[in-house]
Amino acid sequence: MGLGFDWERRKNDLREELETHLRIAIEERIARGESPEAARAAAMRELGNRLLVADVTRSAWGWLWMERIGQDLRYAIRRLLGSPGFTVTVLLTLALGIGANLAVFQLVYSVILADLPVPHPEELVAVHAARTPFDEGWAVSYAAYQRLRAATPEAPLLARASVGLADLEIPNRVSAKPSCDLVSDNYFSVLGVTPAAGRLFIQADDTLGQSEWPAVLRYDFARDTFGSAQQAVGQHMLLNGRAFVVIGVAKRRFLDVVIGYAPDIWLPLALQSTGVFTPPWDSLGPGHDVTLSKPWHNQPTIFWLALIARIPPERRAAVAAHWDQVFRPDRELMTEATVDPDVKAALLRATTDVVPLNHGNGGMRRRFLTPLVLLMALSASIFLVGCLNLANLQLARLNARAHELGVRMALGASGVRLLCQIVLEDVLMVVAGFALAFVMGRISSGMLIRWASNHNSPLTIDLHTSLPIAVLGVSLMLLSLLFFSILPALIFMRTGVTRAAGSRARVAGIAQTGRQRWRANLLLITQVSLSLLLSSMSFCFASTLVHWETVDVGMDREHVLLVRSDMDETRYADHRDRLPALYLRMQERLQALPGVRSAAVGMCGGIHCGWNTAIYVHGRGDLTNGQVHGQEDHVSRGFFTTTGIPFLRGRDFSSTDTDKTQTVAIISRSYAHQLFGDNDPIGQRVGYEPAPNDHKFLIVGEVADAHVNGPQLEAPPMVYMSINQNPAPVHGIRVRVIGDPRALSESVRQALHEVDPTLPIDEMVPFSMELSGDLGTEKLLARLAGIYASLTLLLVTIGFYGVMSSRTSRRKSEFGIRLALGATRRHVQMLIVSQAAWILVVGIGLGLLLSVAAIRLASHLLYGSAVRNSAAIFAASVALAITGFAAAFIPARRAAYVDPLETLRNE
Secondary structure, eight states, rough: OOOHHHHHHHHHHHHHHHHHHHHHHHHHHHHOOOOOOHHHHHHHHHHHHHHHHHHHHHHHOOOHHHHHHHHHHHHHHOOOOOOHHEEEEEEEEHHHHHHHHHHHHHHHHIIIOOOOOSSSSSGGEEOOOOTTTTTTOOOBBBHHHHHHHOOOOOOOOOOOOEEEEEEEEEETSOOOOOOEHHHHOOOHHHHHEEEEEEOOGGGGSSOOOOSSSEEEEOOOHHHHHSSSSSHTTTTTTEEEEEEEEEEEEOOOOOOSSSSTTOOEEEEEGGGGGGGOOOOEEEETTTTTOHHHHHHHHOOOOOOBBEEEEEGGGGHHHHHHHHHHHHHHHHHHHHHOOOOOOHHHHHHHHOHHHHHHHHBBBBBBBHHHHHHHHHHHHHHHHHHHHHHHHHHHHHHHHHHHHHHHHHHHHHOOHHHHHHHHHHHHHHHHHHHHHHHHHHHHHHHHHHHHHHHOOSSSOOOOOOOOOOOHHHHHHHHHHHHHIIIIIIIHHHHHHHHTGGGGGSSSHHHHHHHOHHHHHHHHHHHHHHHHHEEEHHHHHHHHHHHHHHHHSSSSOSOOSSSSSEEOOOOHHHHHTTGGGGHHHHHHHHHHHHHTTTEEEEEEEEEESSOOOOOOEEEETOOOOOOOOHHHHHEEEETTHHHHHHHTOOOEEEOOOOOOOTTTOEEEEEEEEHHHHHTTTTTTOOEEEEEEESSTOOSSEEEEEEOOOOOOOOOOOTOOOOOEEETTTTOOOEEEEEEEEESOOOOOOHHHHHHHHOOOOOOOOOEEEHHHHHHHHOOHHHHHHHHHHHHHHHHHHHHHHHHHHHHHHHHHHHHHHHHHHHHTTOOOOOHHHHHHHHHHHHHHHHHHHHHHHHHHHHHHHHHOOOOSSSHHHHHHHHHHHHHHHHHHHHHHHHHHHHHTTHHHHHHHHHH
């Protein structure tokens, strides 16, 4: 501010000095006898051009460039405000093109590239000792964890287990359902996580029999629940009825070691002994000293802990070899429990493996790697289309300013001076567009995460701005400036201004050279081909999403209301003998509602919840593990009628199936084929254990296969048990209705509360929403590709309209002369439309090649045959052709109605 004030003062002093010098010269000449007019004229000739003298003097001061920048800025702002349509188009194009890339790259970086926010993440490894028998996961027992941890104190080993949602009660606050993890006492110390407030777990926190258990909160959860991390420390609360006290809050950016998952609360491993929290588990199965109702700490046959260690790379081989020896008893235990010789041999050959964990654990990276890379390529395409479109608009705009710039050059302005002014004008728009793009990218990143999340498992990802994201944003901004401003300005300065020295009338009639027309056409062709690529991918992804949302899943997806109810609470779990009567009253009350066809309960609360099991056939010891393994669910009578799973043979569960009668089972077609081949399964006996305990259940029915794990996964082999014969808390109540299930949601809720006013109802969703909620990747691809395709179509339309309008304006005299010489208006229209036609034909041809190649690369993400995808490409081509012709028709019609008499008068 001081520099600017001093600069203006010096300019005023210089102006006064020149005026004083001129006045003194005039006075001297008048004193010598000259007339005032002659004296003034002579003095001014002697002094010369005062403005030039002032410029030369200011140049000697060394700060003239700042004055010129200020002048150029003021001029640029006036130009932008005077062309609001062009300015808004540029800002929106830059915001969308750069913002789309920033949003997608934010996901790419957070999911695939970013390291865990802990010290030395390259030292962290996941420990894979042996796959569990049923789930084939990498979980181990608590006893194995303790032995492995004690065997290598120099290689710190931690354990964790997710327990899902819990019921949170805080005095004078609204209850909630946070997600929780059980972790070992050294969890935070091994990872190197520091507290934001309070303290983290120590060895004394992981002891049995505590009256008030310690808890550590995630930073965002603590802030949202208690106002701040500091205020959360010391707070008392109830989780699933147990007393807890908050001892600390983890540092702000730490979420978890699993990408996309962030527990709200961390709890000690010893808490499992209370039976209040049950993590996912696997075991050797019935008959192998498995008692789920007792604490799992002393049961080496229950596998429920995932292990992570901190080991420098150079020591990993030695530590893994030592752990092989320590884990040998556990492998021998697994080997003795299986009857499949191939599984025995695989277990005997297994070795402990350590997998680098610096980018996080879990399958999210594998799931999203290809889709995100594909979306990054599509985002780059729309950015390129936007830059090409802006380059075309800039060239057309500079051609419209050719006369102005030519006159300024003729008056002495240098080409560098004009180039700097043009670029400075565009710098303002690029910077403003980048600011909008940054805001749009931040908003869009959260929206993309919601689209990518499954209904059953929402994603939690750290979206803080990092150096790579900032570098990408600045790079895209500079590329935008290069393609949108610098290159078009250089091209125009070489070819456009030099031809603009004539009169305005002559300039208006100048036609483009062949090279200029070819350059503009090439830009349009590239836009058309990229637009067709994006449109084709959009159609294909949309078709894939529609398929998975409508495919036959073997169940009624349109008329079933799913009620999720967590009945694992003590008042239900401790009185299992009362549950059958409660379930019967629920069914009877729901079936009495108008519009309800049937109702049933089941232990599964939705898709992805049937647990793995093994069913052995009575008298057959030749079946492999692959044949006996399947999935299991416990359901009530009427479950198959309610869900729409067809009966193939046999009967449904009945009211006479109780805990005092023969235990029965209903089997799916694929499971029946695995166990019995083509033989009739009805009347066969099966059991959870090999002979002689292989005849516990009598198969009374066979049902069709159903995609109980989601529409994309194969229908698993299923065995259904009667929940009345083995009463247990359920997690799902299904109601089949007439019409839209959502219309009866409140009636169903009221009816259930009439039966049990304290029944916890977590969620009520149509079953179709439950199934489609599992299509996070497909929704992300379809929605983003659709948005990109719409944007590119809009950009191509703007590009066609801008280029064709510019051409028709420059050829206005030509069209007037043609009309004066007898050409029809239709003939003039066809001249413009034919140019657009061949651009579209060439662009669509190149776009077809790109689309076919892209669809082949993304074939594993798409559903449909070559014919189906070809139809999508054809539909995209037609849409693009219609859009291009519509954009070219408006300038063509304007050109056809030029007044020939006015043109002849001007000529």
